[in-house]
Amino acid sequence: MRTGRTTxxxxxxxxxxxxxxxxxxxxxxALKDVFKDHFLxxxxxxxxxxTGHDPGAAAIAEKHFNTATAENAMKWQSLNPWPGRYAxxxxxxxxxxxxxxxxxxxxxxxxxxxxxxxWLFRDESGNALxxxxxxxxxxxxIMTVVGRYKxxxxxWDVVNEAxxxxxxxxxxxxxxxxxEGAEDKKYDxxxxxxxxxxxxxxxxxxxxxxxxxESSKAKCDGAVALVKHxxxxxxxxxxxxxxxxxxxxxxxxxxxxxxxxSLAAAxxxxxxxxxxxxxQTRGYRGADxxxxxxxxxxxxxxxxxxxxxxLAQKYAEIFSVLLKHRKDITRVTFWGIYDxxxxxxxxxxxxxxxxxxxxxxxxxxxxxxxxx
Ligand code: 9MR
Numbered sequence: 001m002r003t004g005r006t007t008x009x010x011x012x013x014x015x016x017x018x019x020x021x022x023x024x025x026x027x028x029x030a031l032k033d034v035f036k037d038h039f040l041x042x043x044x045x046x047x048x049x050x051t052g053h054d055p056g057a058a059a060i061a062e063k064h065f066n067t068a069t070a071e072n073a074m075k076w077q078s079l080n081p082w083p084g085r086y087a088x089x090x091x092x093x094x095x096x097x098x099x100x101x102x103x104x105x106x107x108x109x110x111x112x113x114x115x116x117x118x119w120l121f122r123d124e125s126g127n128a129l130x131x132x133x134x135x136x137x138x139x140x141x142i143m144t145v146v147g148r149y150k151x152x153x154x155x156w157d158v159v160n161e162a163x164x165x166x167x168x169x170x171x172x173x174x175x176x177x178x179x180e181g182a183e184d185k186k187y188d189x190x191x192x193x194x195x196x197x198x199x200x201x202x203x204x205x206x207x208x209x210x211x212x213x214e215s216s217k218a219k220c221d222g223a224v225a226l227v228k229h230x231x232x233x234x235x236x237x238x239x240x241x242x243x244x245x246x247x248x249x250x251x252x253x254x255x256x257x258x259x260x261x262s263l264a265a266a267x268x269x270x271x272x273x274x275x276x277x278x279x280q281t282r283g284y285r286g287a288d289x290x291x292x293x294x295x296x297x298x299x300x301x302x303x304x305x306x307x308x309x310x311l312a313q314k315y316a317e318i319f320s321v322l323l324k325h326r327k328d329i330t331r332v333t334f335w336g337i338y339d340x341x342x343x344x345x346x347x348x349x350x351x352x353x354x355x356x357x358x359x360x361x362x363x364x365x366x367x368x369x370x371x372x
Pocket of ligand 1: 071072115211243274343
């Protein structure tokens with residue numbers, strides 16, 4: 001059993017460690033200053049950060065980021081878990097946090113097949129919806145959510161992860177129900193989502209966001225086709241987000257450059273929207289959340305010095321590519337702030353579990369400084 005004395009000693013140790021970590025943090029330059037002439041720098045913020053329960057992470061975000069994305073708070077399941085009922089608290093806190101700290105807020109995400117409530121694709125009797133009813137639900141959701149934050153969100157991930165690895169559209173309920181299996185209706189759900197988002201907030205930028213664009217040329221070509229389709233219909237699309245959930249071996253420089261240059265050539269802004277580098281060497285390593293099992297990817301090697309060195313090298317390589325293409329890249333957002341709160345476990349970010357900058361942080365810093 002823990003005595004009062006042990007608790008005091010432990011708390012003191014935690015306080016001292018925290019103070020040392022924040023002292024170390026104070027000495028380092030802010031990433032947003034280092035990259036200010038190139039692109040915005042940001043991170044995904046979770047509920048604890050925006051509601052004041054993780055001050056260490058909030059301090060890092062305030063210092064280093066000039067943009068932020070809601071990690072989960074604006075997903076359909078979080079905002080609209082029951083028909084007609086919305087839970088705004090955390091999303092409101094996210095937007096307020098960004099405004100207090102002068103970070104451009106990014107809304108994530110309006111139309112996705114994941115993190116959606118069960119009721120969404122079924123009627124009251126449990127039957128599949130018709131195209132018209134699903135379109136009406138989508139419109140209602142987009143007008144409500146985008147409308148609520150009108151004028152306060154810099155840009156929305158309007159459609160997330162709609163493509164397969166081979167560049168065809170994923171057979172999600174959105175495609176199946178609204179597309180009705182007809183070739184000439186396949187882009188309808190995407191087109192409608194972008195039109196309504198624009199109607200709800202004409203000033204907001206609108207993005208398509210996906211993973212694996214840097215590792216599959218076919219998938220990247222699919223994103224280019226999607227952009228061109230929207231453009232041919234006169235529908236606003238400002239940018240494409242390359243999520244960039246990387247690993248110590250992936251992506252190749254060539255794959256990343258292919259994605260950046262092909263998307264830029266299609267006439268949209270390119271953004272890196274969910275950057276992290278997976279350090280575990282076991283288990284499934286892609287970004288398909290349906291296949292992630294965190295326990296199976298536990299790996300003691302993630303914190304080893306050798307892993308940290310390789311992590312720093314991979315970050316340096318990625319940033320050298322991003323800086324080379326900076327005229328086409330408007331934003332780079334990390335998927336989280338520090339290792340302790342990453343979705344993926346291991347050691348994938350620039351700050352460790354004690355909020356201290358890692359070797360990877362200094363590698364990114366020096367890549368930026370070389371280019372100033
Ligand atoms: O980081 C998010 C994690 O907390 C959630 O449990 C997960 C569930 O959907 O979603 C994570 O974020 C995903 C993002 O919204 C879209 N691209 C992949 C991200 C990592 O899974």
